[in-house]
Amino acid sequence: MNDQERLDDLIIDGLQIYQRSDMFRFSFDAIALIHFCRFNSRHAYVDFGTGTGVMPLIGTSLGARHITGIDINETLIELAQRSVEHNSKQDVVKMLCGDYRHMSYRDIQDKPFDGVIVNPPFYDSESGAKPTSEERALALHDGHTTLDEVLKAVQSFIKCKGRLWMIYSASRLQYVLHELEVANFQAKRIRFIHGMIDKPAKLVLIEAIYQGRAGLVLEPPLIVYENPNVYTKEVSSWYER
Template sequence: MDKFLKYPNEQIDDLLCDGLKIIQKQDSYKFAIDSVLLANFIKADKNDRVIDIGTGSGVIALLLSAKTDAKEIVGIEIVGEAFDRAVRNVKMNRLEERVKIVHGDLKEAVKIFGRESFSVVVTNPPYMMINEGKISPNPSIAVARHEVAATLEDVAKVSWQLLSFGGCFYMVYRTVRLVDVIYKMRSLGLEPKILRFIHPKAQAGPNLFLMMAKKGASGGIKILPPLVVYNSDGSYTDEIKQIYFGKRPEV
C-alpha cells in the first residue's frame, strides 16, 4: 500500500471498518470522530445517489461505501492536495466503481452536477466563522476549520439545490450554532426532521449535534437519545466502540 503515498509526512491509517484504510498527512487536516459519527448517522439505500460536499481526504465517502448500500457516492473538494489524497484513498480501497471524487468549489456544485441530482447530501462543514480564532496558514486546515471557502449559508443553499424533492440532508455541527442551522435550513425548505446531541461525557452538556433535514417535508422533529462519547474514566462508551468497528446501532 505504500505505493499510494505521495507527499512527505503521509501515513496510512486503519479506519477499523470493513478493512478500509485512509491516507493522512501529519501536518495537514486529519479527520476526527465527528466524521465517523456522521457517517454512522446517515441512511442511504441502493437507489440513492449521495454527495459529500467538502469531502477533504474522503473519509466520509469511504465509510459510507461500507455503512450504506448507496449506488453512487460522490465527494467534492476545493483544496488540491486534499482532493489528490481523496482520489488515492478511493483507488487504494478499490472503490473506483462506486465512489467518485471531484476537484471543485462546493459553491459551483450545481453547475458541475445539475440541480436536484442527488437524493442524499452530506457535510461536515467548517465550524468556525472567519472572525473566530486564528486561521491556519495551511490551506487544508484553514478550509476545514474556518468558513474560508464556504459559509453555513453557502452549504445550506447548495444542498437545497442539489437535493431532489424529498431528499435528505445530513450534517454534524457545533451546538452553539444550532439556531443558525435550523433557521437557515427551514428558510430554504430543508425541514429538520431528526436531531441527536453529542456529549463528550454523560455529565457534560452537548458540544456537537447530528441533524437530518428533508427537502419539502412538513414540520415536526424527532430528538434521539443523546450520544455519549467517553465514560467517566476516559474510555469510549460501548456505542462509540460499536460505531468505530463498523456496526451501526438501530435508531
C-alpha cells in the same frame, strides 16, 4: 510517497486511508456524522468538502449505493482518489476537485442526488480564537464559506424531499435551524453529541428534508466516552464491524 504522507487504518470494515501530517485530517466529527446518516442501497449521495474522503469510503460500507466526494483542495482529492483505489471502491465512490458552491448535480450526473452530507465550517469567524493555519480556518470557520452558501449549494444538488445530513456547533443550534428553514429545509432528526454523559453537548447532528413537512424527532444523545479515553459501547461498535 511524500515524507509527510501516511496510510492510516480506519479500523472500520478493513478500510485504510491516505493522509498527510501537514494537512487537515479527518476527525471524530466525520465518523459520528457518517454513522448518523441513513442510507438507501438504491440511492446516490454527495459529500461536500470531503477532504481525504473518509465519509464516502465508510458511507458505501454502510449501505449507500454511490457517494461522490467534492473538495476544493487538489492535494486532498488526489489522496482521496488513491484511497478509493487502495480500497477497491472505484465502482461506488467518485472524487472530484472543485468548489461545490459553483457547481450543481448537472456537473456530475443527469438527475439530482438523493442526499447530501456536509461537515461545514461551523465556528463564527467573528468571534473566538482563530486557527493558526489558513487551511484549518477554511475548514472550521465560516468566514470563507457561510452556512447560507452551503445550503444554496445543497439546493443545487438535491432532489425534492432529498435528505441533508450535517454536523454543527451545538451552541449555534438556533442559528442553524433558522437558516435551514429559510432555505426550505425541515429538520427531521436531531442528536446532540456529548464527550461524557455529565458534560454539555458541544456538537449536534441534524437530518433535514428539502421541501419536507414539519415533524422533528429529538434522538437520545450520543455519548462518546464512558471514561476518559474509553469509548462507549455504541462508538466501540462502529469500529468492531
